[in-house]
Amino acid sequence: VTASNLVTVDLDGRLIDDPHGAGINAAGFTIHSAVHAARHDIHCVLHTHTVAGVAVSCQENGLLPLNQWSLQFHNRIAFHEYEGIALDLAERERLVADLGDAKVMILRNHGLGSLQADVQS
Numbered sequence: 001v002t003a004s005n006l007v008t009v010d011l012d013g014r015l016i017d018d019p020h021g022a023g024i025n026a027a028g029f030t031i032h033s034a035v036h037a038a039r040h041d042i043h044c045v046l047h048t049h050t051v052a053g054v055a056v057s058c059q060e061n062g063l064l065p066l067n068q069w070s071l072q073f074h075n076r077i078a079f080h081e082y083e084g085i086a087l088d089l090a091e092r093e094r095l096v097a098d099l100g101d102a103k104v105m106i107l108r109n110h111g112l113g114s115l116q117a118d119v120q121s
Contacts, residue, residue, distance in 0.1 A: 011037050027086040031107075034092030035099065035115060042103075044116035053112040062106045078102035082109040 008017040009024050011033050032045045056063050065074045080098040083091055099105050105113040 009033075030086040030089055030091060031095060031113070034095040035113075037092070038096040039099070039115065041117050042115045046114045046116070047107075047111060048113075049111040054110070057106050057111055058109050062108075073104055076102060076104060078105040080105055080107050082107065 005019055007015065007019070007022060007024055009015055009029065013024070013026075013029055013033070015024070028047060031047055035042055035045045062077060062079060063070050063073055065071050078099045080095055083094075095105075103115040103117065105115075107113060
């Protein structure tokens with residue numbers, strides 16, 4: 001992924017730049033636009049569906065504080081209950097309320113999200 005191949009979209013979902021004609025993922029837009037609209041301190045939103053991340057999101061307690069890597073996130077993770085594929089823009093309000101001021105969120109039974117405030121150019 002490079003800056004030159006990213007699709008640029010506004011908070012209303014209108015394409016600004018689509019260098020390869022790929023369009024956007026509507027569910028991804030719902031999640032990412034919620035954070036970008038509400039958290040002006042955030043410059044980058046990452047949302048993944050790795051096998052390990054989805055497995056962790058399915059655990060009742062989420063990421064367990066069992067090692068030095070997971071302890072970095074102890075008591076710093078927000079949770080959002082799975083509502084199905086995120087196509088309903090009304091879910092944005094609930095995502096933001098659940099996120100609060102956290103920079104990491106587990107989307108239960110879905111995947112992981114991470115927010116970056118200090119982006120280096």
